[in-house]
Amino acid sequence: MTDETRRAEDRQDTTHFGFTTVNRDDKVHLVRGVFDSVASRYDIMNDLMSVGIHRLWKRFTIELSAVRPGQTVLDIAGGTGDLSARFSTLVGAQGKVILADINASMLAVGRDKLLDAGAFGNLHMVQCDAQTLPFLDNSIDCITIAFGLRNVTDKQLALESMERVLKPGGRLLVLEFSKPTSALLQKVYDTYSFRILPMMGRLVANDEDSYRYLAESIRQHPDQETLLGMMEEASFVDCQYHNMTGGIVAVHRGIKA
Amino acid sequence: MQDQHDPALLTAATAALEATINQALTLAPGARKELAEMADTVIAIDCSTPAVAIFITITEQGKLEVSGYSEAKNKTLVRGSLEDFLALAIADDPAAMLINSDLEIIGQTAPLLTLQQIITRMDLDWEAPLVNVLGDVAGHQLAQWLRGVFSWSKDASQSLRRQLSEFILEEGRLSPPAAELDVFFDDIQSLGLRVDRLASQLQRLARNVDGRD
Numbered sequence: 273m274t275d276e277t278r279r280a281e282d283r284q285d286t287t288h289f290g291f292t293t294v295n296r297d298d299k300v301h302l303v304r305g306v307f308d309s310v311a312s313r314y315d316i317m318n319d320l321m322s323v324g325i326h327r328l329w330k331r332f333t334i335e336l337s338a339v340r341p342g343q344t345v346l347d348i349a350g351g352t353g354d355l356s357a358r359f360s361t362l363v364g365a366q367g368k369v370i371l372a373d374i375n376a377s378m379l380a381v382g383r384d385k386l387l388d389a390g391a392f393g394n395l396h397m398v399q400c401d402a403q404t405l406p407f408l409d410n411s412i413d414c415i416t417i418a419f420g421l422r423n424v425t426d427k428q429l430a431l432e433s434m435e436r437v438l439k440p441g442g443r444l445l446v447l448e449f450s451k452p453t454s455a456l457l458q459k460v461y462d463t464y465s466f467r468i469l470p471m472m473g474r475l476v477a478n479d480e481d482s483y484r485y486l487a488e489s490i491r492q493h494p495d496q497e498t499l500l501g502m503m504e505e506a507s508f509v510d511c512q513y514h515n516m517t518g519g520i521v522a523v524h525r526g527i528k529a
Numbered sequence: 530m531q532d533q534h535d536p537a538l539l540t541a542a543t544a545a546l547e548a549t550i551n552q553a554l555t556l557a558p559g560a561r562k563e564l565a566e567m568a569d570t571v572i573a574i575d576c577s578t579p580a581v582a583i584f585i586t587i588t589e590q591g592k593l594e595v596s597g598y599s600e601a602k603n604k605t606l607v608r609g610s611l612e613d614f615l616a617l618a619i620a621d622d623p624a625a626m627l628i629n630s631d632l633e634i635i636g637q638t639a640p641l642l643t644l645q646q647i648i649t650r651m652d653l654d655w656e657a658p659l660v661n662v663l664g665d666v667a668g669h670q671l672a673q674w675l676r677g678v679f680s681w682s683k684d685a686s687q688s689l690r691r692q693l694s695e696f697i698l699e700e701g702r703l704s705p706p707a708a709e710l711d712v713f714f715d716d717i718q719s720l721g722l723r724v725d726r727l728a729s730q731l732q733r734l735a736r737n738v739d740g741r742d
């Protein structure tokens with residue numbers, strides 16, 4: 273799919289929900305349903321589905337953020353707070369971490385987990401939509417969105433909103449499923465996602481449909497170069513990406529000029 | 530925009546190294562105190578062949594952060610080949626080793642030597658920290674795999690060197706890394722099997738319950 277057709281589609285009345293085409297207005301509710309239903313089992317499923325590797329992907333993303341004490345970090349679609357927990361210690365008492373998510377159930381699981389982990393008092397939770405971030409212009413040092421962008425209806429709008437709230441020189445990191453670099457890996461990965469994932473979803477989380485949606489939404493997500501183009505379109509500079517685990521996942525980085 | 534190594538793989542190595550050393554450090558308050566005095570020191574290990582860079586940051590708590598990426602400014606940079614680094618890692622007299630080797634050092638040498646001594650003095654156990662880093666699912670398997678790859682003994686330095694070079698060269702260049710993929714497939718397969726077994730057990734159970742009603 274080219275940038276243009278994707279953009280055009282993004283602005284139309286219908287959009288993708290996994291492989292199904294749905295009304296744009298409905299997607300938000302459908303995505304919410306998915307995460308309402310997976311929230312309580314979300315962390316264990318993450319470990320199972322990725323055989324623990326998601327922790328490495330997140331760790332490398334945090335390294336790339338180069339976040340320092342005293343900074344303000346916004347973790348969009350932060351869900352159960354894996355990245356926020358780490359950022360909370362990195363920015364220290366003088367800094368601030370905002371864990372933002374559209375879904376109250378995911379935030380609730382995140383809050384309990386972070387409290388248990390004894391996170392600093394520098395953590396704030398905000399329920400909001402990535403497309404319309406309720407923060408001041410030029411107010412954030414670093415934004416991360418991990419495995420969240422593919423769920424957002426208008427990704428371009430969301431990227432523009434992130435660009436707006438970042439300080440000049442601030443950086444955006446997008447961690448997301450992407451396109452495997454080898455055909456063999458793609459094949460195995462397809463079998464895994466469409467056969468084994470929904471099965472695990474059924475057995476562990478008793479929720480086959482949600483995990484089928486996750487697998488499908490990964491395939492609908494823009495590939496490495498397309499996402500890079502979208503970031504540039506949203507005025508980010510010095511955009512680059514790193515493929516991980518053979519391109520199953522990529523982390524994109526862009527700087528606000 | 531191709532990394533020389535899969536960052537996830539390098540991250541597995543740095544995370545494992547960090548967790549293992551820090552775990553051992555929790556049992557060595559003396560070493561921790563020594564390290565804490567060097568807080569905020571960053572040592573950049575820049576290996577030329579094979580090309581990998583890792584960064585070791587010493588924290589105020591006297592622990593280490595090991596990463597594959599760092600933007601810290603004042604680093605002690607050590608550059609050389611894998612052979613030089615291995616020789617340094619297992620040297621009895623690292624100071625002499627440093628002077629005589631081809632390693633290039635930019636910045637302070639003292640923290641590097643202290644760190645080398647502390648690490649070689651410790652008895653490193655891979656398993657528990659790996660489970661912390663990766664979770665139960667993959668931690669145990671990776672620990673076993675690493676134990677094979679990094680068997681940290683002076684007698685084995687020859688084979689260690691060979692294994693390490695092979696590990697870094699092979700795993701680093703191929704995309705996707707063959708061994709990682711294999712492990713991943715095996716995991717998926719065995720997971721699939723276990724899931725299948727579980728499913729049939731559940732069905733049996735359900736039948737039994739139905740039968741009783």
Ligand SMILES: C[S@@+](CC[C@H](N)C(=O)[O-])C[C@H]1O[C@@H](n2cnc3c(N)ncnc32)[C@H](O)[C@@H]1O
Nearest residue numbers: 307349350351374375378401402418419420423
């Ligand atoms: C797969 S989870 C990722 C959670 C976490 N970042 C992680 O990596 O484990 C995706 C999250 O995106 C959130 N989300 C979906 N659409 C969103 C939107 N438009 N704005 C903000 N968050 C959204 C969901 O509620 C969910 O918590």
